[in-house]
Amino acid sequence: MTIAEIGRALRERKISVVELTRETMRRIAGASGLNAFITVTEEAALARAEELDRELARGADRGPLHGIPIAHKDAFYTRGVRTTAGTKILESFIPSEDADLVARFGDAGTVMTGKTNLHEMCYGITSNNPHYGAVHNPWDVDRIPGGSSGGSGAVLAADLVPLATGTDTGGSIRIPAAYCGVVGLKPTFGHWSCRGVVPLAFTLDHMGVMTRTVRDAAIAFGQPRPSGRGFGIKDLRAGVPENFFFDRLDPEVAASVRRAVQTAAALGARVTEIRLPDPNALNTVARLIQLAEAATVWRRYQDRRQDFGPDVFALLQQGLVIPATDYLDAQRVRTLLARDFLKVWESVDCLLAPVTAITAPRIGEMTVKIDGSEEDVRLASTRLTRPFNVLGWPALALPCGLSNGGLPIGLQIVAPPHREKILFQLGSALEDALGFDSTI
C-alpha cells in the first residue's frame, strides 16, 4: 500500500496504527529470507503505534505521515537502537540520539520498524555485506538489490513498508530504486542534514528517501499533495542527453528509457536533445574526492584489516595515498565543471536519462557484458548516477519498465538545484502514464 492509501484508511478508521504495525511486522517476519533488515524493532514500534493511535483518537493528527511504517537505512543514528553502517567496526554502536532525518520523520508521526541492511560502510553497490549477509532482490532472489541502500530498496519492493530512508554518495538511493523497481529521491545537496549519519564522503553524501510511488516521495519530501493526474507538465522543457548517458547501455534499458521519453513528449513535455559538457570528467573528479574523503573517515581503523570486506579495504587503501593537492584540485575542477554544467538549464528545465546501464546483476557477479563488451558491475551501475552527486543536483529514480527477464528498469529525472517540484511534476505524470506494475 502507498502512504496516501494508508493515510486514508487510518483517518477513515478502517485500520488503527497498532493493527497496521502488527500487520507490517508480520510481513517483515515472513520476508526474513531477503535479509533486508539488520535490526527489527517490533516492541518499540508497537509501543509507538499505541501512542499514535491515542493521538489520532483525541484529534491530534500529525499529518500525512502519521502512523506510517518506516525503515531506516542502518547508517542513520537511531537513539537506543544499534547502528552498524554495515560494518563490523560499528557492530556494537548504540547512538544516544537520532539523526536529524530520523527525528524529522519521527516528529511527523512515522513508526520505525527497523534498520535496513546495506553495502558495508555505504561503500559499494551490491549490498552483498560480508558481516551481515547479502540482501536479496525480491524480483529475483539470486540478484542484488543494488546499493548501498539495498535493504531499503528490497523492503519497498517486497511491499513491507511504504517509506524508507537512504543515502546517496554516487547513486546509492537511485541504483537500488532502479534494480528493485521502486522510487528513489536524492534531493539537492544539503537539503536534508547529514547530522547523525555515518559519513562516506562529506561533500558527496546526500540524504534521501525511497518509496513505492512518486506521489509518496513528494509527500515524504513535504511537497503539497498532488491532485488528479500528475502536476501538469505541458511545455516543461525536458532534455535528453545526446552524449554519454545513452552510450554502452543494455539494449533493453535503452529501449525502455526511450519509450518513457516518448511518453513524456506525448504528455505535453517539450523534449529536446541536449549535449552536456563532460559527464566523464565529473565521474573522474567524484572518484578522487570519494576515495580521499572516505579514507579520512575510516583511516583510524586501517590496522583492523580483518574487519573490512576486501572491496572496501582496497578502496580505503587507494584513498590513503591520494595527495592533498590532488584532492583540493579535484574540488576546484568540480567548481569549473559546475559552472559549465549550469548552462544546461538555459535550454531545458530537467534531464531524462537511464539510472543504470544494466538491470540487476546476480549476487557475486563482478562483471557484466554490455553489447559484447565486458564491464565492471560497479561502473555499469554508477557511471550514470555519480555525475549528479558531484553537481549536487536533485534527481529522482522511478521504474519505467521491465526487461524480458522480468527485471525492473529505472528512469532518472534530474532538475536544477532546489527545484525538486519539477521531479514530482514529471515523475508523477510519467508514473500514471507508464502504469508500471510493481506487483511481484
Added chain:
Amino acid sequence: MTDWQAVAAALQAPIPPGDRASVIAPLEKLERDFRPLKENIPLDTPLWAGPIESGPVSPE
C-alpha cells in the same frame, strides 16, 4: 606516473604485494584521467562549496 607504492610506504600505509593489483592499477588509471583536468585550473578557482545556482563569478 606516480610511484604509488613509494608514496604509500612514505605515508606508513604500505601496500602488501597481494594488494597491488586492486590498489595500484585503479590509482594509475585515476591519475591518467585526472591529469588533463587539473593541468589548466585558473589560479583563482575556489573549492566547490555547494550547488551553483547562478552564472560564473567572472569570465575565464
